Amino acid sequence: MLExxxxxxxxxxxxxxxxxxxxxxxAAAVTLSERRPLTILQVSAFARTVAEAGIHLAGALELExxxxxxxxxxxxxxxxxxxxxxxxxxxxxxxxPTAAALRATLSGVATVVDLSHARTALQVSGPAAARTLAKxxxxxxxxxxxxxxxxxxxxxxxxxxxxxxxxxxxxxELLVFRGYAEFVFEALAEAAAEFGLQIVT
Amino acid sequence: MQQxxxxxxxxxxxxxxxxxREATSVPALDASAAEWQRFVYERDNPAGPHAEWxxxxxxxxxxxxxxxxxLTHEVLAIRAARPPEDRG
Ligand SMILES: [Zn+2]
Numbered sequence: 089m090l091e092x093x094x095x096x097x098x099x100x101x102x103x104x105x106x107x108x109x110x111x112x113x114x115a116a117a118v119t120l121s122e123r124r125p126l127t128i129l130q131v132s133a134f135a136r137t138v139a140e141a142g143i144h145l146a147g148a149l150e151l152e153x154x155x156x157x158x159x160x161x162x163x164x165x166x167x168x169x170x171x172x173x174x175x176x177x178x179x180x181x182x183x184x185p186t187a188a189a190l191r192a193t194l195s196g197v198a199t200v201v202d203l204s205h206a207r208t209a210l211q212v213s214g215p216a217a218a219r220t221l222a223k224x225x226x227x228x229x230x231x232x233x234x235x236x237x238x239x240x241x242x243x244x245x246x247x248x249x250x251x252x253x254x255x256x257x258x259x260x261e262l263l264v265f266r267g268y269a270e271f272v273f274e275a276l277a278e279a280a281a282e283f284g285l286q287i288v289t
Numbered sequence: 290m291q292q293x294x295x296x297x298x299x300x301x302x303x304x305x306x307x308x309x310r311e312a313t314s315v316p317a318l319d320a321s322a323a324e325w326q327r328f329v330y331e332r333d334n335p336a337g338p339h340a341e342w343x344x345x346x347x348x349x350x351x352x353x354x355x356x357x358x359x360l361t362h363e364v365l366a367i368r369a370a371r372p373p374e375d376r377g
Pocket of ligand 1: 296297298299348349
């Protein structure tokens with residue numbers, strides 16, 4: 089088993105308690121952190137086996153099957169519907185089945201690709217989190233349009249990402265290509281600077 | 290920015306989509322050179338409704354058929370390219 093190393097491990101901004109920009113009275117309005125280690129499995133059903141794949145996948149994860157562009161979760165894992173017959177299972181290591189185990193469960197009805205090493209998960213949280221993200225994302229991030237439990241593929245600048253709203257803080261989670269992690273992290277830090285930023289390591 | 294209402298994702302910026310091609314049928318592999326000539330080079334280029342394939346590559350990643358008015362950019366119809374029996 090290869091050792092998992094964060095794409096941001098050596099980043100100078102990732103020092104404990106680091107703050108950038110204006111210091112608001114009270115808590116920083118935006119908290120930025122990396123969530124790891126995380127298991128990310130992408131499941132794609134074959135054309136004629138979408139319904140069957142969904143049932144088996146939900147069973148394997150012991151979660152409900154989410155509606156399009158929504159997620160279903162418990163404390164340690166979630167299942168996101170991000171396309172027709174396409175889901176992502178995301179969770180703490182050990183909380184999600186291994187790719188091999190899920191592949192066996194879904195044999196003949198879906199493919200399973202392990203993206204754990206290929207993505208960096210960033211969390212943006214706090215009262216100004218939506219305004220921070222809005223500088224780089226064209227989605228309507230208001231709670232009325234993108235409420236807690238939403239999860240979808242969209243864009244961060246020119247980079248594709250899977251964006252989810254995890255809670256009412258609000259906390260947004262961004263899954264981005266590992267190779268873009270530094271760019272996205274720095275762009276978020278700069279976007280949040282005017283609101284007061286705390287980076288949690 | 291122009292928005293397309295994806296049947297899976299709802300209204301999204303056009304920048305999430307990539308244009309594929311005119312939504313006409315592809316000639317058979319053994320079709321005549323004249324048929325391939327017409328398919329590859331001779332466009333109708335209508336001033337008005339135009340059926341197009343678009344890929345929602347920064348969204349649900351499915352192909353869509355969009356009927357778009359080339360004069361007004363109005364979207365007259367939008368549907369998933371995959372047949373209904375394959376949509377789960
Ligand atoms: Zn879509």
